[in-house]
Amino acid sequence: MRNWLKRRFIAGFFVTVPAVATAWLLYVFWVNVDDFFDPLYRSVFGRSVPGVGFLTAVLIILFMGIIATNVVGRRVLAVGDRVLLRVPVYRRLYPSVKQLIESFSPEKRNSLKAVVLAEHPREGEFVFGFVTSELLLGLPDGKRDMVTVFVPTNNLYLGDVIVLPREAVIATGLSVEEGIRIILSAGTATPPRIPRAELPPDRS
Numbered sequence: 001m002r003n004w005l006k007r008r009f010i011a012g013f014f015v016t017v018p019a020v021a022t023a024w025l026l027y028v029f030w031v032n033v034d035d036f037f038d039p040l041y042r043s044v045f046g047r048s049v050p051g052v053g054f055l056t057a058v059l060i061i062l063f064m065g066i067i068a069t070n071v072v073g074r075r076v077l078a079v080g081d082r083v084l085l086r087v088p089v090y091r092r093l094y095p096s097v098k099q100l101i102e103s104f105s106p107e108k109r110n111s112l113k114a115v116v117l118a119e120h121p122r123e124g125e126f127v128f129g130f131v132t133s134e135l136l137l138g139l140p141d142g143k144r145d146m147v148t149v150f151v152p153t154n155n156l157y158l159g160d161v162i163v164l165p166r167e168a169v170i171a172t173g174l175s176v177e178e179g180i181r182i183i184l185s186a187g188t189a190t191p192p193r194i195p196r197a198e199l200p201p202d203r204s
Contacts, residue, residue, distance in 0.1 A: 029054075030051075030054045033053045033054050033056075033057045034050060034051065034052070034053035034054055035053070036053060037052065037053030037056050037057075038053060041053065112130045112131070112132060112150075112176045112179075113130075113131040113132065113133075113134075113199075114130070114131045114171060114172075114199055115128065115129075115130060115131075115172045115174040115175070115176060115178065115179035116128075116129055116130075116131055116147075116149060116169040116170055116171055116172060116199070117129075117169065117170040117172060117194075118149050118151065118162060118164055118168070118169050118170075119164075119168065120149075120151055120160070120162055121160075126170070127151050128151075128152075128172075128179060128182055128183065129149040129150055129151040129152075129162070129169075130149065130150045130176065130179060131147050131148070131149055131169070131199065132148050132149070132150050132161075133147070133148040134146070134147050134148070134166070135147075135148065135163075137163075144165060145165070145166040145167075146163050146164065146165055146166060147163070147164060147165075147166050147169055147199070148161060148162075148163050149161070149162050149163075149164060149169060152183050166199065169199070171199045172194045172195075173194065173195040174191070174194065178191075
């Protein structure tokens with residue numbers, strides 16, 4: 001009976017906690033967004049209106065998406081980008097953050113070329129990473145094909161950028177979506193067997 005209860009409790013724990021944690025994160029986002037817009041709607045309606053701030057944020061994101069997929073809208077956003085790039089301090093952070101987040105966007109997923117295993121940070125230790133670019137390195141004894149690999153170290157958007165010889169990385173044959181799933185699941189989504197594969201050819 002004790003083992004039966006233990007197994008059921010553990011199973012229930014791992015079913016309940018992710019659902020509760022997801023609901024809690026959505027609630028925190030809901031509350032913070034509502035609090036942000038609360039002064040505006042309080043001045044309009046004379047009282048707090050729960051949920052309107054969250055709905056406003058959703059509509060703003062949708063509106064920006066409509067603009068971003070429109071020819072004229074893209075030009076307007078390009079002008080906005082140029083303005084932001086003139087703001088001191090902000091211009092040093094904005095391009096890098098924007099490029100990194102866009103790398104994982106479904107619209108620009110091709111910036112992540114392959115999911116690989118790289119020996120990092122020391123010999124004998126391998127990490128999952130994403131090949132983001134390829135380059136030709138000029139050395140005294142000749143040229144060498146290199147690849148730039150982004151290795152997430154904190155969730156998905158923060159990590160290390162390492163440059164390795166092309167032959168030093170191990171192609172996994174996994175899709176970018178599978179690689180992202182592995183990172184977000186702390187490795188629990190790693191398949192039991194990784195197929196043999198080769199890096200896609202350098203198209204530069």
